[in-house]
Amino acid sequence: xxxxxxxxxxxxxxxxxxxxxxxxxxxxxxxxxxxxxxxxxxxxxxxxxxxxxxxxxxxxxxxxxxxxxxxxxxxxxxxxxxxxxxxxxxxxxxxxxxxxxxxxxxxxxxxxxxxxxxxxxxxxxxxxxxxxxxxxxxxxxxxxxxxxxxxxxxxxxxxxxxxxxxxxxxxxxxxxxxxxxxxxxxxxxxxxxxxxxxxxxxxxxxxxxxxxxxxxxxxxxxxxxxxxxxxxxxxxxxxxxxxxxxxxxxxxxxxxxxxxxxxxxxxxxxxx
Amino acid sequence: xxxxxxxxxxxxxxxxxxxxxxxxxxxxxxxxxxxxxxxxxxxxxxxxxxxxxxxxxxxxxxxxxxxxxxxxxxxxxxxxxxxxxxxxxxxxxxxxxxxxxxxxxxxxxxxxxxxxxxxxxxxxxxxxxxxxxxxxxxxxxxxxxxxxxxxxxxxxxxxxxxxxxxxxxxxxxxxxxxxxxxxxxxxxxxxxxxxxxxxxxxxxxxxxxxxxxxxxxxxxxxxxxxxxxxxxxxxxxxxxxxxxxxxxxxxxxxxxxxxx
Amino acid sequence: xxxxxxxxxxxxxxxxxxxxxxxxxxxxxxxxxxxxxxxxxxxxxxxxxxxxxxxxxxxxxxxxxxxxxxxxxxxxxxxxxxxxxxxxxxxxxxxxxxxxxxxxxxxxxxxxxxxxxxxxxxxxxxxxxxxxxxxxxxxxxxxxxxxxxxxxxxxxxxxxxxxxxxxxxxxxxxxxxxxxxxxxxxxxxxxxxxxxxxxxxxxxxxxxxxxxxxxxxxxxxxxxxxxxxxxxxxxxxxxxxxxxxxxxxxxxxxxxxxxxxxxxxxxxxxxxxxxxxxxxxxxxxxxxxxxxxxxxxxxxxxxxxxxxxxxxxx
Numbered sequence: 031x032x033x034x035x036x037x038x039x040x041x042x043x044x045x046x047x048x049x050x051x052x053x054x055x056x057x058x059x060x061x062x063x064x065x066x067x068x069x070x071x072x073x074x075x076x077x078x079x080x081x082x083x084x085x086x087x088x089x090x091x092x093x094x095x096x097x098x099x100x101x102x103x104x105x106x107x108x109x110x111x112x113x114x115x116x117x118x119x120x121x122x123x124x125x126x127x128x129x130x131x132x133x134x135x136x137x138x139x140x141x142x143x144x145x146x147x148x149x150x151x152x153x154x155x156x157x158x159x160x161x162x163x164x165x166x167x168x169x170x171x172x173x174x175x176x177x178x179x180x181x182x183x184x185x186x187x188x189x190x191x192x193x194x195x196x197x198x199x200x201x202x203x204x205x206x207x208x209x210x211x212x213x214x215x216x217x218x219x220x221x222x223x224x225x226x227x228x229x230x231x232x233x234x235x236x237x238x239x240x241x242x243x244x245x246x247x248x249x250x251x252x253x254x255x256x257x258x259x260x261x262x263x264x265x266x267x268x269x270x271x272x273x274x275x276x277x278x279x280x281x282x283x284x285x286x287x288x289x290x291x292x293x294x295x296x297x298x299x300x301x302x
Numbered sequence: 303x304x305x306x307x308x309x310x311x312x313x314x315x316x317x318x319x320x321x322x323x324x325x326x327x328x329x330x331x332x333x334x335x336x337x338x339x340x341x342x343x344x345x346x347x348x349x350x351x352x353x354x355x356x357x358x359x360x361x362x363x364x365x366x367x368x369x370x371x372x373x374x375x376x377x378x379x380x381x382x383x384x385x386x387x388x389x390x391x392x393x394x395x396x397x398x399x400x401x402x403x404x405x406x407x408x409x410x411x412x413x414x415x416x417x418x419x420x421x422x423x424x425x426x427x428x429x430x431x432x433x434x435x436x437x438x439x440x441x442x443x444x445x446x447x448x449x450x451x452x453x454x455x456x457x458x459x460x461x462x463x464x465x466x467x468x469x470x471x472x473x474x475x476x477x478x479x480x481x482x483x484x485x486x487x488x489x490x491x492x493x494x495x496x497x498x499x500x501x502x503x504x505x506x507x508x509x510x511x512x513x514x515x516x517x518x519x520x521x522x523x524x525x526x527x528x529x530x531x532x533x534x535x536x537x538x539x540x541x542x543x544x545x546x547x548x549x550x551x552x553x554x555x556x557x558x559x560x561x562x
Numbered sequence: 563x564x565x566x567x568x569x570x571x572x573x574x575x576x577x578x579x580x581x582x583x584x585x586x587x588x589x590x591x592x593x594x595x596x597x598x599x600x601x602x603x604x605x606x607x608x609x610x611x612x613x614x615x616x617x618x619x620x621x622x623x624x625x626x627x628x629x630x631x632x633x634x635x636x637x638x639x640x641x642x643x644x645x646x647x648x649x650x651x652x653x654x655x656x657x658x659x660x661x662x663x664x665x666x667x668x669x670x671x672x673x674x675x676x677x678x679x680x681x682x683x684x685x686x687x688x689x690x691x692x693x694x695x696x697x698x699x700x701x702x703x704x705x706x707x708x709x710x711x712x713x714x715x716x717x718x719x720x721x722x723x724x725x726x727x728x729x730x731x732x733x734x735x736x737x738x739x740x741x742x743x744x745x746x747x748x749x750x751x752x753x754x755x756x757x758x759x760x761x762x763x764x765x766x767x768x769x770x771x772x773x774x775x776x777x778x779x780x781x782x783x784x785x786x787x788x789x790x791x792x793x794x795x796x797x798x799x800x801x802x803x804x805x806x807x808x809x810x811x812x813x814x815x816x817x818x819x820x821x822x823x824x825x826x827x828x829x830x831x832x833x834x835x836x837x838x839x840x841x842x843x844x845x846x847x848x849x850x851x852x853x854x855x856x857x858x859x860x861x862x863x864x865x866x867x868x869x870x871x872x873x874x875x876x
């Protein structure tokens with residue numbers, strides 16, 4: 031499988047972009063030239079210079095540093111969120127789909143109810159409910175998105191469950207747990223990877239949306255979406271303040287999307 | 303009538319030659335049997351003859367002459383009514399041959415040009431008798447049904463009835479008895495025999511020697527894209543020239559007793 | 563058929579019921595005491611008695627279940643009570659802010675359809691070609707950005723150099739072109755992919771081969787394939803309308819539109835629970851209604867649900 035991935039240019043590019051984002055996230059202090067939160071009103075809207083590679087924003091903060099640390103903020107919110115979504119949806123969907131019968135029916139009905147709500151709505155009403163703002167975001171997005179993912183996982187599990195090799199497994203006496211862990215999950219794993227890497231890019235975008243609205247993050251946090259707050263006034267005077275954060279979001283999300291979609295082409299070669 | 307010369311079909315993506323320069327002829331009123339195992343290129347060949355192959359996926363070389371007119375020209379100017387009228391095809395998998403989300407009646411009508419109420423009237427009369435001839439007596443019910451409401455055998459019979467209504471000059475039957483119950487198979491074969499008596503030319507694709515023996519004047523045995531043996535049915539069956547043909551015949555007899 | 567519609571409607575009613583119940587429950591968990599907040603606004607430094615009085619006025623001293631029933635019965639007739647924030651009837655503000663958001667969503671839907679359908683067809687017919695690949699890559703880029711950022715970019719591109727579109731206000735239909743476009747672009751990217759995939763599946767299926775073998779014209783075949791390929795797209799389009807309304811807040815901020823999204827965000831910020839409940843209810847109803855409409859359309863196109871049920875089924 032790794033071979034196939036490495037042979038596809040799109041996958042490699044996506045992978046490199048992902049790794050770049052991770053690297054920036056982990057080594058932010060090393061990359062950033064300045065303190066991202068240091069306010070210096072005297073220096074606001076400074077031109078790009080040696081000290082401020084991309085200039086400063088309306089509060090005199092170094093834009094480059096904020097963008098770099100932004101990777102950390104966005105990803106440290108996005109990763110736990112997608113992890114939570116993954117765990118919940120895989121657990122629930124696998125168990126319900128595999129057991130089938132009334133449990134599965136119940137699952138479908140409940141998820142139909144949850145899916146009747148636009149996720150943004152659910153997330154917005156939950157944000158701010160909790161003490162810790164970061165936790166709010168993780169929980170609210172996870173609560174909003176898990177259903178949609180769970181439905182997809184359920185489809186995969188059902189498809190896998192009906193394949194002949196699983197039936198033979200059961201006939202030869204394999205326990206349910208063993209079948210799930212040893213056979214079903216490893217075999218749907220590539221599809222899950224596709225789902226969650228494209229899902230991660232969606233989460234990054236959602237988080238930036240909240241930050242843009244002022245929900246969930248402390249003001250002044252160097253988050254890409256947050257950096258766009260109040261940008262209406264700056265659209266024509268300092269457009270670069272809007273372009274840069276967006277480009278960062280684009281880079282991060284596109285990396286995961288490219289990789290995910292390339293992986294999807296590998297797993298589902300129906301393009302005949 | 304139909305002359306196929308050095309037909310070559312290559313899959314563009316895999317750069318693999320799937321049909322390697324085969325030649326055969328079907329005269330007027332003659333029935334040719336194409337025998338071979340799955341993957342030998344039989345379906346590809348007839349699809350190429352009918353012009354159904356996607357030229358972007360497959361490169362087709364060679365010549366196909368129908369009444370001395372070249373069919374395979376790059377300009378793809380097929381003679382009027384080539385498909386459906388002069389030639390017609392019956393497919394192997396009847397369940398998927400019809401669009402699942404439309405009623406059968408509507409789909410059947412689509413293949414005919416019906417202008418005016420009189421045309422429609424006579425169409426339905428013809429359809430009724432065609433269906434009755436394959437033992438499908440409730441035309442109204444069939445027309446109203448969706449494909450998944452009928453059995454494979456019934457759908458196959460509908461296909462045959464509708465196809466024969468147009469009185470094609472060349473009929474191609476692609477494994478039309480393979481996926482079908484015994485009773486339907488009987489009716490289908492009976493219909494085909496009738497058409498043979500009426501002078502229709504046919505190409506019958508099958509892996510069943512019994513069917514071939516019953517219907518075909520001559521057979522061509524295909525393996526891996528080439529014709530390894532051709533000739534009059536009786537000759538090929540009684541004295542097969544190649545090992546492969548012998549094995550095929552033996553395997554077929556194992557399944558079906560009573561080859562005539 | 564009628565029976566199915568009826569039972570489906572019942573399910574949807576139950577869903578809406580559940581939605582409102584959930585929201586009511588969540589907002590009642592709010593740490594801010596609405597009675598206290600309102601009392602402060604009214605009396606500046608309220609005594610305990612005054613707070614209790616306000617609480618009684620608002621009916622907040624009743625058990626939760628009673629509150630819910632009271633609210634629901636009034637809401638059904640359009641009386642959502644008064645905002646804790648402004649003190650004015652919510653229904654007025656609600657109807658005022660619904661108009662711009664609905665116009666935005668409708669226009670966005672139109673643009674999405676106008677973008678998805680032709681580009682999907684173009685991609686599928688030229689499969690593997692330059693157009694297909696370019697649309698694919700451009701689509702991934704468009705899916706990797708928030709729609710409000712596209713809004714900013716559009717602003718920069720058009721409103722500065724070509725004063726064709728205004729960038730503020732919500733009076734004219736003209737004002738909605740840029741925001742609707744910003745919303746439509748990312749949505750179309752995903753739709754194009756799905757539509758292209760359905761079209762390819764349709765054209766590669768046996769029934770098309772058999773229809774061609776029968777000599778049916780390409781035009782009629784295109785009609786058949788459309789009926790096969792449209793349902794997933796219809797579902798997505800219906801969903802996207804609801805998503806647009808629900809997530810309208812961000813694009814409204816960019817273009818200074820006073821829509822329901824902004825109203826909801828403001829209410830969230832000030833913990834105006836009554837307004838929150840009202841907005842959520844309205845948005846949920848619209849979402850459910852439009853999805854239902856999409857289902858009905860699909861039932862006509864594909865009565866047997868033989869084509870892909872869910873858009874994400876590969």
